[in-house]
Amino acid sequence: MKTIGMIGGMSWESSKHYYELINKRTKELLGNAHSAKSMMVSVDFHDIEEFTFDGNWDQIGEMMAQSAEQLEQGGADFIILCTNTIHLVSDAITKNSTLPFLHIAHATGMEIRKHRLKKIGILGTKFTMEKDFYTKILEASYGLEVITPKQEDRNTLNEIIYKELVNGQFTAPSKEKCLRMIQDLQNEGAEGVILGCTEIPLLVQKEDIPIPSFDTTKIHAYAAVNRALEEG
Numbered sequence: 001m002k003t004i005g006m007i008g009g010m011s012w013e014s015s016k017h018y019y020e021l022i023n024k025r026t027k028e029l030l031g032n033a034h035s036a037k038s039m040m041v042s043v044d045f046h047d048i049e050e051f052t053f054d055g056n057w058d059q060i061g062e063m064m065a066q067s068a069e070q071l072e073q074g075g076a077d078f079i080i081l082c083t084n085t086i087h088l089v090s091d092a093i094t095k096n097s098t099l100p101f102l103h104i105a106h107a108t109g110m111e112i113r114k115h116r117l118k119k120i121g122i123l124g125t126k127f128t129m130e131k132d133f134y135t136k137i138l139e140a141s142y143g144l145e146v147i148t149p150k151q152e153d154r155n156t157l158n159e160i161i162y163k164e165l166v167n168g169q170f171t172a173p174s175k176e177k178c179l180r181m182i183q184d185l186q187n188e189g190a191e192g193v194i195l196g197c198t199e200i201p202l203l204v205q206k207e208d209i210p211i212p213s214f215d216t217t218k219i220h221a222y223a224a225v226n227r228a229l230e231e232g
Contacts, residue, residue, distance in 0.1 A: 005076025014198030061092030121185030124196035
């Protein structure tokens with residue numbers, strides 16, 4: 001079994017969910033008392049949040065590179081970044097570490113491909129929905145047409161994520177807003193929806209959504225377990 005190196009803390013709410021999913025999946029596949037071999041470097045989300053809203057992506061990239069170096073020195077066999085948005089600076093990891101990097105957009109794209117969908121909606125932070133670091137992979141590598149909520153809804157969702165979800169607050173009104181956004185995306189032709197923020201699946205569950213939904217946290221965590229259990 002390979003050792004999974006995790007960069008977490010963005011937020012710790014989602015990081016603990018990653019840890020739980022990875023270990024439960026390992027036990028499910030291997031049985032008995034098995035758990036995953038892993039290590040996590042957890043950053044201070046306060047700093048990440050400030051740099052994000054200041055647009056200081058270079059500083060965030062430096063933090064990610066430093067975290068990757070710590071994982072490499074600690075003996076990890078490959079790296080995952082336990083967040084969607086900060087994949088915007090994933091190049092800082094791949095350029096500064098010799099370890100393989102498992103990108104969340106590729107894991108998600110491969111899962112969507114199994115369902116043979118062509119048009120997909122995405123929910124996430126404004127950075128995930130409006131910048132192309134995520135969608136260009138889905139479009140170029142998996143032939144998907146990616147659509148997002150309207151501007152007002154993108155602003156609302158971003159506020160829900162940063163003011164509520166990352167602080168462990170999951171309210172019924174916010175859930176209703178997210179479900180309405182998903183319905184609007186479906187009305188625009190979306191055949192499925194990507195829950196592209198690691199905290200959104202903690203607010204909106206699969207059974208609440210009328211179209212196929214893709215929980216990127218779960219998809220990424222399961223892909224990491226598959227990588228850890230590969231031979232050779």
